[in-house]
Amino acid sequence: xxxxxxxxxxxxxxxxxxxxxxALRGVSLEVPEGDYxxxxxxxxxxxxxxxxxxxxLDRPTSGRIMLGDxxxxxxxxxxxxxxxxxxxxxxxxxxxxxxQLTVLENIEVPLYYQGRFASDDRRRCLELxxxxxxxxxxxxxxxxxxxxxxxxxxxARSLANDPYFMLADEPTGNLDSVxxxxxxxxxxxxxxxxKTIIMVTHETDIGRQAKRIIQLKxxxxxxxx
Amino acid sequence: xxxxxxxxxxxxxxxxxxxxxxxxxxxxxxxIGTASVIWLLAIGEGISRKAQEQIESLGANNIIVRxxxxxxxxxxxxxxxxxxxxxxxxxERLHETIPTVERILPIREMRRRFGFSSRMVDGRLVxxxxxxxxxxxxxxxxxxxxxDGDLRDRHNYCVLAADLATRLFPFEDPxxxxxxxxxxxxxxxxxxxxxxxxxxxxxxxAAQEFDxxxxxxxxxxxxxxxxxxxxxRSGSFEAEQIELSQITLRVDExxxxxxxxxxxxxxxxxxxxxxxxxxxxxxxxxxxxxxxRLMFIIFMGLIAAISLLVGGIGIMNxxxxxxxxxxxxxxxxxxxxxxxxxxxxxxxxxxxxLSTVGGITGVLGGLTVGPVLRLILAALEKTTPQVMAQLPExxxxxxxxxxxxxxxxxxxxxxxxxIIFGLxxxxxxxxxxxxxxxxHE
Ligand SMILES: Nc1ncnc2c1ncn2[C@@H]1O[C@H](COP(=O)(O)OP(=O)(O)OP(=O)(O)O)[C@@H](O)[C@H]1O
Ligand SMILES: [Mg+2]
Numbered sequence: 001x002x003x004x005x006x007x008x009x010x011x012x013x014x015x016x017x018x019x020x021x022x023a024l025r026g027v028s029l030e031v032p033e034g035d036y037x038x039x040x041x042x043x044x045x046x047x048x049x050x051x052x053x054x055x056x057l058d059r060p061t062s063g064r065i066m067l068g069d070x071x072x073x074x075x076x077x078x079x080x081x082x083x084x085x086x087x088x089x090x091x092x093x094x095x096x097x098x099x100q101l102t103v104l105e106n107i108e109v110p111l112y113y114q115g116r117f118a119s120d121d122r123r124r125c126l127e128l129x130x131x132x133x134x135x136x137x138x139x140x141x142x143x144x145x146x147x148x149x150x151x152x153x154x155x156a157r158s159l160a161n162d163p164y165f166m167l168a169d170e171p172t173g174n175l176d177s178v179x180x181x182x183x184x185x186x187x188x189x190x191x192x193x194x195k196t197i198i199m200v201t202h203e204t205d206i207g208r209q210a211k212r213i214i215q216l217k218x219x220x221x222x223x224x225x
Numbered sequence: 226x227x228x229x230x231x232x233x234x235x236x237x238x239x240x241x242x243x244x245x246x247x248x249x250x251x252x253x254x255x256x257i258g259t260a261s262v263i264w265l266l267a268i269g270e271g272i273s274r275k276a277q278e279q280i281e282s283l284g285a286n287n288i289i290v291r292x293x294x295x296x297x298x299x300x301x302x303x304x305x306x307x308x309x310x311x312x313x314x315x316x317e318r319l320h321e322t323i324p325t326v327e328r329i330l331p332i333r334e335m336r337r338r339f340g341f342s343s344r345m346v347d348g349r350l351v352x353x354x355x356x357x358x359x360x361x362x363x364x365x366x367x368x369x370x371x372x373d374g375d376l377r378d379r380h381n382y383c384v385l386a387a388d389l390a391t392r393l394f395p396f397e398d399p400x401x402x403x404x405x406x407x408x409x410x411x412x413x414x415x416x417x418x419x420x421x422x423x424x425x426x427x428x429x430x431a432a433q434e435f436d437x438x439x440x441x442x443x444x445x446x447x448x449x450x451x452x453x454x455x456x457x458r459s460g461s462f463e464a465e466q467i468e469l470s471q472i473t474l475r476v477d478e479x480x481x482x483x484x485x486x487x488x489x490x491x492x493x494x495x496x497x498x499x500x501x502x503x504x505x506x507x508x509x510x511x512x513x514x515x516x517x518r519l520m521f522i523i524f525m526g527l528i529a530a531i532s533l534l535v536g537g538i539g540i541m542n543x544x545x546x547x548x549x550x551x552x553x554x555x556x557x558x559x560x561x562x563x564x565x566x567x568x569x570x571x572x573x574x575x576x577x578x579l580s581t582v583g584g585i586t587g588v589l590g591g592l593t594v595g596p597v598l599r600l601i602l603a604a605l606e607k608t609t610p611q612v613m614a615q616l617p618e619x620x621x622x623x624x625x626x627x628x629x630x631x632x633x634x635x636x637x638x639x640x641x642x643x644i645i646f647g648l649x650x651x652x653x654x655x656x657x658x659x660x661x662x663x664x665h666e
Contacts, residue, residue, distance in 0.1 A: 057659050081565075099554075100240055
């Protein structure tokens with residue numbers, strides 16, 4: 001089986017006035033296609049840092065990151081943008097929809113930056129909206145939706161470009177438990193249909209829903225299940 | 226590709242409409258800048274054209290020599306009879322010695338009161354030669370002008386200016402009738418067409434009106450009235466002896482005018498101890514007016530440039546605020562695959578929309594300069610007539626002339642300003658670290 005992402009001995013350091021913060025200290029990880037990984041660990045252990053590296057929002061200080069068969073370790077800023085546009089779907093804790101756009105327009109944004117827009121893209125976005133149960137809210141603005149609904153839009157958006165994997169940083173952190181359960185159900189369903197998901201979470205209950213858990217501590221992986 | 230651009234524009238307009246008042250105020254800055262470029266240039270052009278026209282009405286080929294009363298400290302102790310000004314001998318000398326002079330007119334003029342039956346009208350008695358009409362661009366309406374024969378025979382003939390003719394002869398046909406000037410009578414030969422007054426351009430040449438003139442042969446004037454004029458002043462009589470009020474010379478070709486003028490000045494200087502005359506060269510004034518016009522345009526342009534600059538700073542200010550405000554949106558877009566160039570384009574499009582709208586409305590606003598200025602002047606006339614009265618006449622009466630090239634210039638500058646001042650905020654937006662931008666509250 002090919003792997004969706006492969007991280008080899010990656011470190012990440014932040015240099016600041018007060019010294020160097022070593023957010024990641026040699027992390028190796030392989031995520032096969034179709035996997036559902038939960039990254040867990042205490043605050044400050046480097047979960048978000050790892051997710052940002054996987055999401056091509058940043059470059060590692062050392063080590064190597066492969067997405068599919070593509071080495072992204074030394075990619076330029078524009079190349080990273082291209083990879084994000086075509087291969088990665090983000091779901092954030094605070095939804096991060098663009099307020100002046102409608103639901104449908106929000107879902108379409110990643111396609112827009114891929115530099116393509118065909119009529120079947122529009123159809124695909126409509127299907128995604130239907131899948132997350134919002135086909136009757138297409139013309140609404142994010143502020144007119146509940147938190148759970150906004151997160152559904154964000155999930156639909158993350159799938160618009162048919163990404164290698166979905167990265168979710170505490171996707172249920174801002175939601176009540178019932179809504180959170182619904183969102184997690186959606187993720188499980190997506191994974192069932194073949195989507196690779198990498199999720200960061202604090203809560204063990206949520207982590208258990210994934211296929212496996214990776215524990216981070218002080219920038220290193222503790223154990224694998 | 227075109228679709229993407231279309232989306233970018235659509236998005237830009239959408240984002241701007243999110244804050245309609247803010248966008249409107251920013252547009253207003255550019256609107257004022259653009260309109261003021263067109264306005265100021267149009268007003269400047271109007272004023273300078275008027276000045277140029279006035280100077281040209283004096284004739285670019287002409288040189289005008291006029292008698293000037295010397296200041297009283299110079300004339301102190303000259304006795305009761307004050308004798309000054311250009312002399313018949315000056316006329317002869319200029320006439321004979323300067324070959325480039327094509328026409329030379331001696332003129333003697335004085336204020337007089339003209340009578341017909343019981344009517345009396347104040348006006349200017351002008352002793353002149355037959356060429357006077359041609360050189361001063363006066364046209365005969367009815368009858369005829371003074372002839373060489375009239376001049377030779379010193380006839381008591383006169384020709385009336387249009388306005389004076391209608392006032393002195395409201396009912397009768399003036400031709401053939403006799404106009405009384407003091408004890409003498411002059412038979413009316415003709416009536417002239419009305420003519421706009423010539424410019425007052427300072428120096429020796431005050432504005433001249435031709436409305437109240439009565440023209441007679443200069444020889445007749447010398448014969449009947451002579452050189453001495455008595456004026457009653459605060460109880461005592463004052464007498465002035467002036468041979469000629471003015472000599473107008475017409476030079477054969479424009480290129481000889483300045484040289485001829487120097488020659489005229491030299492000739493006069495040699496025979497006049499005191500400066501009791503002045504030489505006016507309309508061509509010189511014309512050239513001065515051209516440089517003045519250039520200065521004026523530069524000055525006006527500077528003012529307009531400053532207002533555009535202020536408009537540009539307004540754009541920059543708003544865009545910087547917008548970028549800060551939308552930091553999170555920038556982070557989201559970057560995470561979803563926007564390149565730095567995409568972000569730059571997005572914000573640049575917004576400033577271009579702002580400045581283009583400002584530019585287009587500014588051009589439209591600029592084109593209204595004529596009617597709007599008329600309204601403003603009329604309103605000023607009504608509310609503060611004393612202020613208006615103090616304005617130079619040329620400013621009160623000049624009509625703005627829209628300079629064609631000022632329209633693309635103003636529009637081009639406003640769009641350029643938008644791009645220049647929008648570039649910095651846009652680049653700043655693009656330079657943001659996406660992770661930090663996403664964290665921004
Ligand atoms: N831009 C940065 N500059 C400096 N230090 C940073 C930066 N980003 C993260 N760090 C540091 O790196 C370490 C790991 O941060 P990270 O955000 O990955 O933690 P986390 O596991 O996601 O924590 P949390 O559960 O609280 O979100 C922290 O000590 C943090 O202070
Ligand atoms: Mg985190």
